[in-house]
Amino acid sequence: MAFRAEKSEKVNQMFLEVKNLKVSVDGASILNGLNLSVSRGETHVLMGPNGAGKSTLVNTIMGHPQYKVEEGSILFDGKDITHLPADERAKAGLFLSFQNPEEVPGVTLENFLRTSRAAVTGRPVRLFAFKKELKEKMAALGMEDGYASRYLNVGFSGGEKKKSEILQMLMLNPKLAILDETDSGLDVDAVKIVSQGVRQFKNKDNSLLIITHNTKILEYLDVDTVHVLMDGRIVKEGDSTLIDRINESGFQQLAPSSAV
Amino acid sequence: MGKNKAKVRDIDRTIYDIKDKVNASYKVQEGLTPKIVNEISVAKNDPEWMRAFRLKSLEIYNRLPLPSWGPSLDGLNMDDIVTYIRPNTPMRGKWSEVPDDIKNTFERLGIPEAERKSLAGVGAQYDSEVVYHNVREEVRRQGVVYTDMESAVRDPVYGPMVRSHFMKLVPPTDHKFVALHGAVWSGGSFVYVPPHVKVSIPLQSYFRLNAPGAGQFEHTLIILGEGADLHFIEGCSAPKYNVANLHAGCVELYVAKNAHLRYSTIENWSKNMYNLNTKRALVEEGGTMEWVSGSFGSHVSELYPMSILKGENARMEFTGITFAGKGQSLDTGAKVVHAAPHTYSSINTKSISKDGGSCTYRSSVEIPPQAHGCKSSVSCESLMLDDISRSDTIPVMDIRSDDVDVGHEAKIGRISDDAIFYLMSRGLSEQDARSMIVTGFAEPVAKELPVEYAVEMNNLIKLEMEGAIG
Numbered sequence: 080m081a082f083r084a085e086k087s088e089k090v091n092q093m094f095l096e097v098k099n100l101k102v103s104v105d106g107a108s109i110l111n112g113l114n115l116s117v118s119r120g121e122t123h124v125l126m127g128p129n130g131a132g133k134s135t136l137v138n139t140i141m142g143h144p145q146y147k148v149e150e151g152s153i154l155f156d157g158k159d160i161t162h163l164p165a166d167e168r169a170k171a172g173l174f175l176s177f178q179n180p181e182e183v184p185g186v187t188l189e190n191f192l193r194t195s196r197a198a199v200t201g202r203p204v205r206l207f208a209f210k211k212e213l214k215e216k217m218a219a220l221g222m223e224d225g226y227a228s229r230y231l232n233v234g235f236s237g238g239e240k241k242k243s244e245i246l247q248m249l250m251l252n253p254k255l256a257i258l259d260e261t262d263s264g265l266d267v268d269a270v271k272i273v274s275q276g277v278r279q280f281k282n283k284d285n286s287l288l289i290i291t292h293n294t295k296i297l298e299y300l301d302v303d304t305v306h307v308l309m310d311g312r313i314v315k316e317g318d319s320t321l322i323d324r325i326n327e328s329g330f331q332q333l334a335p336s337s338a339v
Numbered sequence: 340m341g342k343n344k345a346k347v348r349d350i351d352r353t354i355y356d357i358k359d360k361v362n363a364s365y366k367v368q369e370g371l372t373p374k375i376v377n378e379i380s381v382a383k384n385d386p387e388w389m390r391a392f393r394l395k396s397l398e399i400y401n402r403l404p405l406p407s408w409g410p411s412l413d414g415l416n417m418d419d420i421v422t423y424i425r426p427n428t429p430m431r432g433k434w435s436e437v438p439d440d441i442k443n444t445f446e447r448l449g450i451p452e453a454e455r456k457s458l459a460g461v462g463a464q465y466d467s468e469v470v471y472h473n474v475r476e477e478v479r480r481q482g483v484v485y486t487d488m489e490s491a492v493r494d495p496v497y498g499p500m501v502r503s504h505f506m507k508l509v510p511p512t513d514h515k516f517v518a519l520h521g522a523v524w525s526g527g528s529f530v531y532v533p534p535h536v537k538v539s540i541p542l543q544s545y546f547r548l549n550a551p552g553a554g555q556f557e558h559t560l561i562i563l564g565e566g567a568d569l570h571f572i573e574g575c576s577a578p579k580y581n582v583a584n585l586h587a588g589c590v591e592l593y594v595a596k597n598a599h600l601r602y603s604t605i606e607n608w609s610k611n612m613y614n615l616n617t618k619r620a621l622v623e624e625g626g627t628m629e630w631v632s633g634s635f636g637s638h639v640s641e642l643y644p645m646s647i648l649k650g651e652n653a654r655m656e657f658t659g660i661t662f663a664g665k666g667q668s669l670d671t672g673a674k675v676v677h678a679a680p681h682t683y684s685s686i687n688t689k690s691i692s693k694d695g696g697s698c699t700y701r702s703s704v705e706i707p708p709q710a711h712g713c714k715s716s717v718s719c720e721s722l723m724l725d726d727i728s729r730s731d732t733i734p735v736m737d738i739r740s741d742d743v744d745v746g747h748e749a750k751i752g753r754i755s756d757d758a759i760f761y762l763m764s765r766g767l768s769e770q771d772a773r774s775m776i777v778t779g780f781a782e783p784v785a786k787e788l789p790v791e792y793a794v795e796m797n798n799l800i801k802l803e804m805e806g807a808i809g
Contacts, residue, residue: 184780
């Protein structure tokens with residue numbers, strides 16, 4: 080695996096390219112020169128111990144203003160997005176499924192999705208086609224019709240919130256979806272439904288970056304690359320067999336003796 | 340809108356034991372003389388009882404001090420007000436003098452040209468007059484009386500009914516501005532719904548439709564017979580601009596046994612206005628009073644619709660929203676007196692303050708000793724959109740009965756950065772994200788409004804969030 084992509088024609092094949100990224104939050108540095116690349120059509124998994132900086136990385140990629148980029152850059156689909164606001168990144172085709180999505184009282188899931196769809200595509204939404212599509216995708220995720228008229232995430236259980244995130248992913252159809260522990264806190268059946276939803280989303284042109292502690296969600300996907308994040312850096316990359324090694328022996332075996 | 344100063348003054352005295360001080364330097368009211376009030380009365384062709392009532396109110400007005408609590412009234416120009424309430428002084432100004440920001444707002448809200456001029460207080464009557472007459476005709480067939488207040492006072496059939504109810508619920512002695520109202524009131528609506536008649540369409544206040552100079556001291560009197568049902572809508576979301584800067588209207592609502600009245604208001608006075616309005620409802624046994632109130636405009640508002648639950652099992656529900664932007668101090672809430680056992684009240688309010696605006700929630704719930712088995716719940720939620728805005732909550736409860744169920748909940752919050760980020764990560768611009776969160780916050784009020792008003796209100800919130808309206 081190329082750690083650092085050379086500045087070459089290769090950039091065009093790289094969908095997401097994070098270069099030497101240093102990020103701080105409230106003055107504390109969390110990422111210390113991180114490099115990571117995801118190509119078009121690939122499925123990547125990001126693993127790492129708690130507190131390693133996984134959520135910092137994905138929130139920074141999505142553009143959360145709380146995370147300050149001190150150095151480095153983020154390229155997406157050939158464009159430098161390092162300093163773009165989150166909505167511009169969404170329009171460029173990025174999506175983040177949140178670990179703990181916010182509750183937004185008074186705004187129905189359907190209304191929100193319609194507004195988002197129009198914003199992301201830049202085109203007015205055709206109402207009947209949209210409703211039909213929404214209904215089908217909700218059914219596939221085992222969500223009852225009533226969810227569409229519930230307020231966004233308000234009173235949703237943990238599982239319902241995760242399904243709602245996957246529904247949003249399916250409706251917005253991004254080029255690269257980042258799933259931040261979308262499978263955590265779910266029962267066996269819910270993991271299965273969510274995993275099927277993710278598989279339904281995946282095609283040869285889009286990419287996935289999945290943060291997980293669980294291998295269940297990966298059973299439905301062909302994993303191309305696994306990245307291990309420790310102490311704010313990628314310390315190891317490999318194919319899917321790396322997941323088994325980590326599950327057997329833990330992360331510490333991978334920690335470089337010279338770890339910062 | 341706004342209202343019931345008397346009730347709040349009561350709060351002031353009982354809770355804080357502060358006496359109103361007479362402002363000795365306040366001499367302007369000398370400008371309003373019995374001669375002027377007589378002229379008004381003659382010009383309106385009042386019956387003798389009304390002329391006497393106006394003169395008595397004037398005496399009270401000249402005697403009462405300005406209130407010493409609440410937002411500052413220093414900017415209130417009583418000279419202008421006296422000037423503009425003289426008969427033969429056109430209340431309307433010139434279209435060219437209407438501030439540009441208000442004209443722009445009309446434009447952006449999509450208000451038709453004729454109605455814009457009317458709302459700005461400069462137009463003549465326009466097409467909506469026809470609508471008004473058609474509505475009148477439709478409800479007349481049900482036996483409903485729906486007319487302007489002046490006609491009702493003079494009506495040979497309904498005149499006596501007006502006389503026995505007019506300012507009986509809100510007497511001129513309540514506070515200075517309602518005394519002024521009693522002396523110079525003009526315009527407004529009278530509605531009478533006979534027993535067991537259910538009016539199927541919401542009635543809209545006459546003064547929205549009949550523009551010239553109206554809407555400043557308008558009087559609304561609604562009387563529902565036993566088991567009657569009515570939804571009355573006052574106001575609209577376009578800014579109402581008037582040359583004088585005081586609005587001191589009065590609303591009196593009589594809800595008979597088992598009757599049901601919903602009174603909806605979206606108020607958006609121009610931002611030079613002092614909105615000191617008094618509204619009160621008397622609810623008999625088994626009757627229901629529902630208030631839906633939106634306060635967006637004015638420089639200063641004091642508005643606390645009051646419900647007196649007089650008969651057993653009477654109910655009142657108040658749903659309100661207040662949005663204060665730059666330079667606005669909006670003091671709003673509700674008051675309820677549980678005067679009978681087994682009465683129920685529910686107050687739900689939302690307030691939003693932004694750009695240095697100030698919202699004060701002020702309410703009073705009174706349950707006297709004999710009123711056992713009552714239930715009351717009060718909930719107020721405030722949202723501050725920045726660090727320079729202000730939100731205060733002054734809920735007062737005077738509960739003298741043990742056998743009651745009373746609850747109160749207050750929340751003050753800000754829009755979290757995480758919520759903004761969440762919506763932005765789905766493609767919404769920061770402004771649209773904020774706007775969506777605020778609109779969602781207001782949703783419990785919007786859903787109580789007829790759809791066209793809810794749409795107007797949401798448009799207004801969006802405009803306010805853009806800072807497009809001064």
